Amino acid sequence: MKVNKESDMNLHEGDVILEKGRSATTCTRCLWPKSAKGTIDVPYNLSSSYRTSHINLFQSAMDEYEALTCIRCSSYIGRTGGTQSVGLNVAGCMYRGIIQHELNHALGFVHEHIRSDRDDYVTINFQYISPGFWGIFKKAVTNNLGLEYDYESVMHYDRFAFTNTRGQPTIVPKPDPNIPIGQRYGLSALDVSKINRLYQCDVCANLLNNNNGILTSANYPSAYPHNASCVWLIRTPSDQVSLTFSAFDIQSSPNCVSDYIKIYDGPTKRSPVLLDETCGTGLIPPIVGTTNQLLVEFSSDSSVAGVGFKASYNSVQCGGTFYTPNRSITSPGYPNFYRPNLRCTYTVTAPVGKRVYLTFDDFELENDYYCMYDVLWVHSGDIQYGPYCGPRKVLGITSTENTLSLIFKSDRLNESKGFKASYTFSK
Structure with a gap:
């Protein structure tokens, strides 16, 4: 909402581009067509103003649709024919959930808090909304697809959206007013179900x-x-x-x-x-x-x-599993200091018949003669190497079988930059 405030586009509800004479979600001709192979192919073209990191974020957000739905991939609601714009500002919209929010508009979904049955699930406090923004909270005639209201939807506004009184919510869930709403982490389970039901996706x-x-x-x-x-x-x-x-x-x-x-x-x-x-x-x-x-x-x-x-x-909190050859393993945050109170397990597994050869490129933990505080152990079968701590050189270790584990522990004080190790598979 803040990012789009100064936009000169005709925006409804803060982020939806309106087109005259067209319904939102009851318009079946506005849905993207299904291909012969059963997928919904949505071509896109990104502005040249986006950097590589932004493009990677777009790709990650779109890939989630491909993994969970028949959508194959910014905003009129639904398909308008020809091209359509999804406006995502570099300064404030580079989050996976925001990208997916806008892509859901393009697929035909409205904001969750305006669906036709919303009064059964939330109360809208119009007394904390300036009259000029009341239209943003007007209920729509929607196809709810036989699925329940979704407080966790990426399409739901947060409880303080457009409030004109600090600390006073505009959207209150019921019967439990403390239910979290308005997340932008990514598609919810019901978001996925709605997409698959609307487009009749045959996916597991x-x-x-x-x-x-x-x-x-x-x-x-x-x-x-x-x-x-x-x-x-x-x-x-x-x-x-x-x-x-x-x-x-x-x-x-x-x-x-x-x-x-x-x-x-x-x-x-x-x-x-x-x-x-x-x-x-x-x-x-x-x-x-x-x-x-x-x-x-x-x-x-x-x-x-x-x-x-x-x-x-x-x-x-930390750790990792490694099956692919020739990779590096680092303590959390390396080369910056690791966090206190960690216990991390890293497991490297080679193909059957091979062993793991581990070397350390850098090693610096809290120093203590008995290694009682921040410490690293390496395990292979019944053999334990270590404990290792302090600034020291750790020699290469070859596993006795095809699996090798590193266990790293930090206490509540005196962190350091940690370690960087590399491994290869050998016979």
């Missing part, structure tokens, strides 16, 4: 955005279906995602060409691969992403099926 996609939870293959603990293609996007509110499998039984085949699970270190299939196509039985070591998002992909063919998998997720 799940968004898991709580602090912790469970995910399982379809029909678990019975056999999963044939010809399945599913994804789970895990997005914890903060920190890094940790994923732990408690059961794993996927049809085994050479190079896992039949059925497999694959895990990406980020929200889309463009993200780095943490765990490449994996099948068979036996538990997978715990997975820790570098951010608060992981994408889990599962695919099955038309032949024999297994029981599937069950995994739990939560968030951890």
Whole structure:
């Protein structure tokens, strides 16, 4: 709202470009057409004023649609024919949730707080809204798609939107006035469901955005279906995602060409691969992403099926899981000082039959003769190397099997710049 205040565009509700004589969400001809292959192809063209970092952010926001819906990718509501503009100011709008908010307008969605049944879920305090802005809160005739009101929608305004009295909310949820509203972290689970229902997307996609939870293959603990293609996007509110499998039984085949699970270190299939196509039985070591998002992909063919998998997720402050060769591992924030009160686990897994060779390029922790405060251990099977602390040279370490773990701990005082290590796989 603040960014668009000085705009000379004809903006409704602060960020919607109006076109005369057209309804918003009840206009079926305004939806983007579906292609023969069942996808909704939305071409786009970015202004030359955006830098590489902005373009990468746009790509990340759009990739999330591709992972969770049949949309294939800034704003009239819906498709107007020809080109349409989505105005995203470099100075104030470079956030994934804001980008997705505007893209949702282009796909045909209005703000959540003006949908036709909103009075059952929120109270609008017009006494704290200047009369000139009352129209922003006017209910619309909407197609609610048979889905409930979504306080967590990326399309919902925050509770103080357009207030004219400091500290007084304009939107109050009910019956619980303390329910959080107005997030801009990214699409909510219901946002995804609405897109897929509006465009009749035939996709198996799940968004898991709580602090912790469970995910399982379809029909678990019975056999999963044939010809399945599913994804789970895990997005914890903060920190890094940790994923732990408690059961794993996927049809085994050479190079896992039949059925497999694959895990990406980020929200889309463009993200780095943490765990490449994996099948068979036996538990997978715990997975820790570098951010608060992981994408889990599962695919099955038309032949024999297994029981599937069950995994739990939560968030951890730090750590990581490494399956790809020749990468670096650093303490949180390196080369800046790490934070106090950390406990981080980094697990490196080489292919079966190979070992991990670890070297340290830099090492500086809080100094103490007995390494009682900030400390690093390295584990391989039953062997423990360390403890290591202080400014010192740590010699190269070769694992005794195909897995090696680093455990880093800091106490509440006297942080330092930490460490940088590199590893390779060897026979």
